[in-house]
Amino acid sequence: MSTSRRKKHAYHHGDLQAALVLTAGKMLEKEGVEALKLREVARQAGVSHNAPYRHFTRREALLAALAAEGFEWLGAAQRKAAEAGGLRGMGEAYVSFALAHPQRFRLMFGGQIRIARHVRLREVAMRTFEGLSGALAARAPEAHGARDASVAAWSLVHGLALLLMGERIAPAALGGRKRDAFVRDVLSSIRFVVGPAQPAA
Amino acid sequence: MSTSRRKKHAYHHGDLQAALVLTAGKMLEKEGVEALKLREVARQAGVSHNAPYRHFTRREALLAALAAEGFEWLGAAQRKAAEAGGLRGMGEAYVSFALAHPQRFRLMFGGQIRIARHVRLREVAMRTFEGLSGALAARAPEAHGARDASVAAWSLVHGLALLLMGERIAPAALGGRKRDAFVRDVLSSIRFVVGPAQPAA
């Protein structure tokens, strides 16, 4: 119900909301959250410094929109990967997403947004998580440690993504492999315990 | 070589640098990085708004000091846990640390500090990481997947810590367990593969 009128008198931009999210998204990916100034977004969108407030109550609301968009992308990527690559593929897709959109990923999980206050964000995030844990739980329906193992799996990919993003993993650990190969090997280096766990060293 | 003169004339505070790190640390833990205003720190330390610039070239430098302090704490906790609890104990200690100092942990890994530019931070962080991966690698010295497994282990605890911090893990997953017990179970739900990995589902 929008995206119709364009470039008339420049008053009433047409679909400013979307335009703001778009340019803000670009700025986010390029410079990070800290450098995402509301006024600069307005400037680049060609509107006055206050126009964004007609669409977002505050800066945080714009950030929330960006994060929500990110969760949608991530969810879509997960669904696609689930078909093709199974569980392992989902894991690789998760890491891939994070490395492809590092700043966005940081925004989604960085904790600067109070999720509770942004309905849409909360919903889309929950939906994505459910898709994730659903796929994980479906693998070992009722074994005792299944739920724990699914949390572990998620933790693993999440942590790996963040450590790679932060360049915290010594280049030596790569051992000459390309990043995708490295990720696959790391994810392959563990096995899940489904039955009652026996203590291990 | 300080902490000597105190409350003389209030000019020349005595050891402002340490005082700033201290009050900034409290503010950090309480309100998060975003809310850590340089001027407010100065105010609470009882000095003028510009005094901090005699000790930190910019805001980021103060943040770096806080992060470095955090890495020292984490390193110490790791060493202590290594003696008592072995590898599993180190993992639990890692998560514990993150949950005990969430904002500090976020600062340490949040990516808002350009580590390369802060010598002390870089060094202490590297030292901590080396202690970590050293302990991990010592476990399976030269097996093919050992290095990968150690990365996986670190990723696992790191991710678990962050997901717990962000309240991203559904309360249902806890299943009534206390948090420490939950962490232990999750960490126990995987097993590392040391030999050549065979493909798994």
Add this chain to the structure above:
DNA sequence: GCCTTGATGTTGACATTGTCTACTTATCAT
């Protein structure tokens, strides 16, 4: 006992930013 000197603090200024209030203009339903 002074006086220079460097480190440490202070004052004042400036550009930027997020956000508030009031005003203006375009759009759409009647």
Add this chain to the structure above:
DNA sequence: ATGATAAGTAGACAATGTCAACATCAAGGC
């Protein structure tokens, strides 16, 4: 046509990070 309302603009304000210029104290050489 018209009038309500959504969308944009203009201007103001307090805060903040940071810069430059000035002030004060501690110490050491004379």
